[in-house]
Amino acid sequence: MLSNLRKPGVLRQDVLASLVVFLVALPLCVGVAVASGVPAELGLITGIVGGLVVGAMPGSVMQVSGPAAGLTVLVFEAVREFGLGGLGLIVLGTGLLQLALGFARFGRWFRAISVSVVHGMLAGIGLILIFGQLYTMAGLKQPREGLEKIAGIPGLIADVVTSRAALTASAVGLATIAVLVLWKKLPAKVQLVPAPLAAVALATAVAALAGLNVPNVEVKGLSGAIQPPSLNDLSSLGSGALLGTIVIFTLIASAETLFSAAAVDRMHDGPGTHYDKELLAQGVGNTVCGLLGALPMTAVIVRSSANVAAGAKTQLSRILHGAWLLLFVVALPAAIGLIPLAALAGVLVHAGCKLIPVQQFGPLWRKHRGELAILVITAVGIVVTSMFEGVMIGLLLSVVKSAWSTSKVHVGVTELADGSILVRLTGNATFLRLPHILDSLEALPKDRSIELDRSELRHLDHACRSALEAWAARHNDAGTEPVRLRDAPPAAPAGETAERSEPLARI
Template sequence: MLSTLKKPAHLRRDLLASLVVFLVALPLCVGVAVASGVPAELGLVTGIVGGLVVGCLPGSSLQVSGPAAGLTVLVFEAVQEFGLGALGAVVLLSGLAQLAMGALRFGRFFRAITVAVVQGMLAGIGLVLIFGQLYTMAGVGQPRSGLGKIAGIPRLATEIASTGAVLTSFAVGAATIAVLVLWKRLPVKVQAVPAPLAAVALATAVTAAAGWSVPRVDVQGLLAAIQPPGLSDFAALGSLAAVGTVIAFALIASAESLFSAAAVDRMHDGPRTDFDKELMAQGAGNAICGVLGALPLTAVIVRSAANVQAGARTKLSRVLHGLWLVLFAALLPAAIGVIPLAALAGVLVHAGCKLIPVKDLLPLWRHHRGEALVLAATAIAIIVTNMFEGVLFGIALAVAKSAWETSHVHLDVHETTDGRFLVTLSGSATFLRLPRMLETLEALPSGHPVELDLSGLRHLDHACRTTLEGWAQLRGVTIEVPARP
């Protein structure tokens, strides 16, 4: 940090980048908190910890941490099931789990997760986020389950069309989305203002000038919102469901952070990320967020990309962005209370759309159809069940697909001139291919000598070896098998 002060050019770039990241982070911190069902100030607390704490720790140099849209659904479910007080306990335990994984050098293992599962996870999160925030845009309550949110859309549409107040609120959210979509088409000088900030500011100004009565953010005050977890909150986490939630927080936050780090590394030519140290930095940040009763944090690609694109050179930019959040929360807390909820919901609907890899779906289907099915199945599983179970299902499906694809065995049956049948197997023989192998072998005419050659197999698992040896013994077949390892 001190070496940065000796380089005025870097200092100027980092200062400007920190302001850009602050302006991007501000509406997202508030929006993610509101969508998660917690006080808006807790989103700012998490953003502050992401800047001032994680920003100073080793790991990645330019990626920025804070509350993420990708965890919104999981946080909302946790708050609904265990209560707001227990959220801090869940986040604290998740942070400690991340610290342990980093210390055990588990960071590199997250790079082994198939991209299809990650994209499916993000797509599932995005869809649940989109459908859920449509209700917030309209200012009405939303169903808890993903399927309930989707099934309730016709009723929501009817309510929007028939109720003036609901229509007004939904129009504010829709206009916010329109600003976000069209912002990139405006002159470059105008785009210097981050699109989320501009969209929320315009929605706030228009609703205030028009005098529209729309739901707005409820402001409690920063200190009042901070509620550290007590012993009773930890005691409430003794169920298997609570343990699963803690594991889900830790794994998903870690995966999102490390995938983000890999993406950010491709955006700049500075120091590369140390994945284990970054995992520990994220764990330390989440542990502190848990102590403060705040939202979980993770590295956020939107803020990180804004940081790199704004010309940041060192960690100073992300630390300063946390400082600006502190000053805003201290000096202008009432400013949050004038923001329409529909505008923040519009920002999150737009963010949810970005989580769905629309451009990758068709090429993936054309060239890797199995991966596309894993992606779709993971997303659907998240909608039907929940985040944790959906991701576990996706990983299990990816492992099963990989096992099936690598278990290729070829059977070549050749009848010799003396009436013998020579059966040669090559490839990888696993229990998954046993039905096909036995069907071929049992179809051989009885009364003819058979020679079974397994020497061409690259792999022969125990189930196949035992079954084939048993079949050969019953038929009196000569068998040549690879040597046991």
């Protein structure tokens, strides 16, 4: 990195890029924390650690880490169930597990997770985030469950229409969303200011100048917000629910980070990501965040793409963005308390919409409808049940679909000149295809001699082998014409030539 900084203009580019990333990260760190049900400062602490600690570590050069909207729902549920101390313990466990996986060189294997499951996971999170933040945007308390949030929308609309306070707060949130959507249509010079910062700043200024009575972010200061895990929290480590939450945090945070890395690598022509090292860096970051009782971190595509677009050349830009966040928290903490909650909710509703991969629906429907089904079922599963159960459903369906797709078998039936029937099986014969195979065999005439050729099968699992032999035995015991089985000949010993003897065995 130091050698690159000696090149003309590189230091200037990195400093300017760090300021852009800082301005993007600031409202998102605060918004994710508030939506997660924790003090706003905890989101900023995670952003600071993501810059100063993870930013200085090897792995990815351009990727920026911090609190992510994709973990908001899971964090909210964890805080509700285990408390802030329990959250710190979960994040600490996540970091340690990521370190173990990184040292074991598991980073590359996270790329094997079905993309449809990841997209479905993000879509489910996006839906819960959208429907939950609509209540916050109106200044109302959101229901606990995903289905309750959706079912309560008509009541929410009625409250907004009949309550002046709810209507005012909603107007602030909707105006924030409008700024975010329309910002890309403004001149390029105006777009030098990041859209999230502009939207939140405008909403804050309008609310303050107009004297609007809307709820604002509560500020405690760093010392008051930090709550490291206590000895009492450690006693809950034996809880199956807590350990399961750590595993799902690790799965989602690692998958989101490494998928983000693959996307960021396509945005620049610099060094690519070393996945195992990046997983180790995330593990260190989450371990530090856990010890501080802060939010979990992942690599975040919004900040990372802003870093690349701003012309960053080295890791210095992401390190400096953490330094700017720390300086802001220390020098201007009161400024956070001026931000309307409705504005942050608007930012997160917009972020939730972007989590839903609408652009993937068309291509998947035309070419890969099975993958689209996995995506939709995963998303619905998360909304209806929970994050963990929804993701597990998606992973299970992905494995089943893969097994079904690879276990294709063809049953070829040929009538020979002597009147016997040759049945040749080709492909992969697994238990998933047993109904098809047995239906074909049981439809054969009972008064013919049958030869069942299994020699061309690429794979024959134990269940399928047992079922075929049982069918042949039943057929012979019935007193009908015999069934003969043909398998591939055994391999010849070294130095000998295999002679193909008659491969027929009477059952």
